Amino acid sequence: MTAIELQAQTPSQGEPQAQSRAQITIPEETYTRLARAAHAQQLAVEELAEKIIREHLRAIERKEMEREMEAYAAQHAQILEKYGGEYIAMYQGKIVDHDKDELELVLRIDERFPTEIVFMTQVNTHVFETYIIRSPQVTFI
DSSP states (O other): OEEEEEEEEEEETTEEEEEEEEEEEEOHHHHHHHHHHHHHTTOOHHHHHHHHHHHHHHHHHHHHHHHHHHHHHHTHHHHHHHHTTSEEEEETTEEEEEESOHHHHHHHHHHHOTTSOOEEEEOOSSSSOOOOOOOOOOOOO
16 A cells, blocks of 8 residues: 655635645555556646546536436426525525525525535526527638
């Protein structure tokens, strides 16, 4: 097993920067593959590990958002009846807040769920609005 140390710089109250450190231990084979890939991309092993972790977390967050959107679509008829025209916030498949003012809702949700994935939308007749944008066509002479 091989250990990789990762550092994060995060602002802290009263201090310009505070450092967080984490050490992960991975199998030697995984480390070798990571080192090979890092070398090919001209990155430090730690940089590539951080990049891979960040991308994986983004994928997890996208799936969480998709689940919230699926829950919204499944409950749309009931939500429309109760909150039509308002903005709603959905967390873990449940409406956690609503408001006629989008900004007020966003501010409350940011305060209550600062690091969570929360789906927010205006409740309209259609489950999801579809926009068609026509791009100009180029004609070659």
